[in-house]
Amino acid sequence: MSDKYDSLKLENQLCFPLYSASREITRTYQPFLEKIHLTYTQYITMMVLWEHESMNVKSLGKYLLLDSGTLTPLLKKLEEKDLIVRKRNKEDERNLIIELTDKGRELKEEALSVPQSIIAKLNLSQEEAIFLYKILYKIIQQLQECSNKN
């Protein structure tokens, strides 16, 4: 019952459920993030800033694996919401420093309930969660090594 086209069936792909699960999760976040007026990408950006307070766009991109084409407009929106300020580094004007505002810092409190809400919905065992976590980072690392070679 197998033919040479089996590898081209959607159900035999590993990448497709990865892509779909990622989007489903983002969709799951949405009602929770709506309450604090953030999109998913804005939320993970704020996460990095909540932990590090201040950072240039380049470093932010390294944490988030996003480039300036994505981050520049996103950061401008966060600035419009008064959650961050954007200012050039005096030492090196090429660098744009992103800093939390008081309002941005305060949002951290409101965000505290979000992770638990999502974890509850995922309904994974501890072992499953840990395994998934490890394997995903393994994939990310593996693919980044690949692309750096070229």
Place this chain on the structure above:
Amino acid sequence: MSDKYDSLKLENQLCFPLYSASREITRTYQPFLEKIHLTYTQYITMMVLWEHESMNVKSLGKYLLLDSGTLTPLLKKLEEKDLIVRKRNKEDERNLIIELTDKGRELKEEALSVPQSIIAKLNLSQEEAIFLYKILYKIIQQLQECSNKN
């Protein structure tokens, strides 16, 4: 060394590596798909059609977990490339039937080498791949049940 904000650290998220891994994989596909002039989303759409030959937009969306807002412009592009034809169902004019063209069918041969190229780059063991596959579908199913409740 733990504080109440630990749950808001990027490194403690499960969703972030899922989101990043998904994008990394899509990026990994790109050079291979470029050769057959498809984007990743166009590729998985073609996969469904290679297996089923003919299908309306609604069904396609069920397989791909995508809605008409995404599919309509995508399908128009596939039609421009002469890979598919779009025509209304005579029985029920609300349905738009998507069918492969000869050129679309032929593309299947050229796509045959793609899955192996990607699997090779992922560098996962059989067990890891199977576990990952299962858990991702579990997540997708779980989250879809959640959203259907509301």
Place this chain on the structure above:
DNA sequence: AGCAATTAGATTGTATACAATTTAATATAA
């Protein structure tokens, strides 16, 4: 039959992603 509800796609508007290019600032090398 006639009209309200439902259904399938299309459209609109917003927000990513990201390759490729551009711009401005800084570092480096002849």
Place this chain on the structure above:
DNA sequence: TTATATTAAATTGTATACAATCTAATTGCT
């Protein structure tokens, strides 16, 4: 030191995603 290379962001253009709304076709109900 001055032309060249490199670097960091911004910009441009294309392609998704997706909520919300709209439109046309069909179904169901009375």
